[in-house]
Amino acid sequence: xxxxxxxxxxxxxxxxxxxxxxxxxxxxxxxxxxxxxxxxxxxxxxxxxxxxxxxxxxxxxxxxxxxxxxxxxxxxxxxxxxxxxxxxxxxxxxxxxxxxxxxxxxxxxxxxxxxxxxxxxxxxxxxxxxxxxxxxxxxxxxxxxxxxxxxxxxxxxxxxxxxxxxxxxxxxxxxxxxxxxxxxxxxxxxxxxxxxxxxxxxxxxxxxxxxxxxxxxxxxxxxxxxxxxxxxxxxxxxxxxxxxxxxxxxxxxxxxxxxxxxxxxxxxxxxxxxxxxxxxxxxxxxxxxxx
Numbered sequence: 001x002x003x004x005x006x007x008x009x010x011x012x013x014x015x016x017x018x019x020x021x022x023x024x025x026x027x028x029x030x031x032x033x034x035x036x037x038x039x040x041x042x043x044x045x046x047x048x049x050x051x052x053x054x055x056x057x058x059x060x061x062x063x064x065x066x067x068x069x070x071x072x073x074x075x076x077x078x079x080x081x082x083x084x085x086x087x088x089x090x091x092x093x094x095x096x097x098x099x100x101x102x103x104x105x106x107x108x109x110x111x112x113x114x115x116x117x118x119x120x121x122x123x124x125x126x127x128x129x130x131x132x133x134x135x136x137x138x139x140x141x142x143x144x145x146x147x148x149x150x151x152x153x154x155x156x157x158x159x160x161x162x163x164x165x166x167x168x169x170x171x172x173x174x175x176x177x178x179x180x181x182x183x184x185x186x187x188x189x190x191x192x193x194x195x196x197x198x199x200x201x202x203x204x205x206x207x208x209x210x211x212x213x214x215x216x217x218x219x220x221x222x223x224x225x226x227x228x229x230x231x232x233x234x235x236x237x238x239x240x241x242x243x244x245x246x247x248x249x250x251x252x253x254x255x256x257x258x259x260x261x262x263x264x265x266x267x268x269x270x271x272x273x274x275x276x277x278x279x280x281x282x283x284x285x286x287x288x289x290x291x
Contacts, residue, residue, distance in 0.1 A: 001138045002027070004044045006067055007057030007085070008035040011111065014118035015057065015084075015143060022142035041070050051078040053136055055109075060087040060236065068095050077103025080135045082126075084109045088240055089158035089165065092127070096157040105132035108157060110164020111143075121145030125152055125167070127159030162244070169241030169255040171211070172234075176258035178215055186224065195219040232262045 001024050005016050008030035016026045029044045030036045038044045045052065052075060056067050064087055071081055081099055083092065087108065096106040106128060113122035122143045126133060133140075133153055144151040154163045185194040199216050202208050222228065238259040245252040280286040 001025070001053070002048050003139055004029070004048050004052060004054035005057065006030075006041065006044070006054065008032070009057070010115060011113075011117070012057035014115070015055075015111075015122070018118050018121070019139060019142045024138065024142060041067070042074055045071075045074045050076060051080070051135065052076070053080045053082065053139070055082040055084050055136075055139070057084050060085050060091070064091070065095075068098065072099055072102055072104065075102070075104050078105075080105035080107060080132050082107045082109055082136055082139075083161075084111050086110075086164070086235060086237060087161055088236075089127075089162040092158040092161055096128070105129065105135070106157060107132050107136055108160040109136075109140075110160045110167065112164065112167060117143075121150060123150045123167075125154045125160045125163040127154050127161070127163075128157050165237045165240050165244070168235070168237035169252070172238045172241075172258040172262075173254040174209070174211055176254075176261055178211060182215070195223050230265055232265045234259060234262050238262070 003019060003024060003026050005012060005019075005026050005028045008016060008028050012028070012030070013035060016028050019026050026037075027044050027047045028035070028037045029041055033039065038047060044054070048054070054071060054075065056064060056071075058064055058067055064083060064085055068081065068083070075081070081095075081104060083095065083106070087095075089108070092106070092108040096108075099106045108127045110125040111117075111122050112125075113120065122145070124140055124144055126136075126140065130153075140151055152163070154160050182194065182198065185191050185197060191197060195216070198212065198219060201212060202216060218225070238255070242252060242256050242259055244250075245256070277286075277288045281288045
């Protein structure tokens, strides 16, 4: 089949290659002309036979809204738009309504796989009406990992990005657990080879995982992580997961704590810890460190 793909960065570029390897035609557009197959969205639409399928892989928020707005003017009734970025599920519902008014279908798709997806395949979670999903199914089949798993029609519009959001929330908590365990092992004198302890967990333990494998890779490159600064960004899905949990009264203590730990990582001189130190000094005479 033919596919228009908008956004050819680290994820989108590799997705284009994997889809092409499966025998499909991909017409790609990116603001960087060195990456693009066409010079504009209008040219991309013109190059595709109807009914068209156009997949959007651009940053969530204003960038995605802008592309959806332009496609709404360029596409025809019966065409389908897929948002494969990290949009919030509530935006999906809005985009589906806007495009439906023009007779254009909409599917949201959470994509996981990162830089490894080209060779290993991408885990896909998608939401939308069955008739719209069916038009995209050959592309889903090309992108997913080999085997029976790695792809799911999660439900209605918004379900794909909601599922991906929860996936990323779980990822936050798992990474935090590995990080806390690593720091504790590094602190004690009795454990002399933390990297090999982590490596030993890769087989025969209940905590083995791809994240653990990646942790071992990182320790092989920099055994004590001396080259890194202890600073971690968050891409937004962790915050949305916690907000959704509040809205639905679902307790998420591990995921919430892992998000707040990332916030703490950005403070070289934590204001909160200043107050903690001051209070400990006031009530117990505990020593404080001054600048």
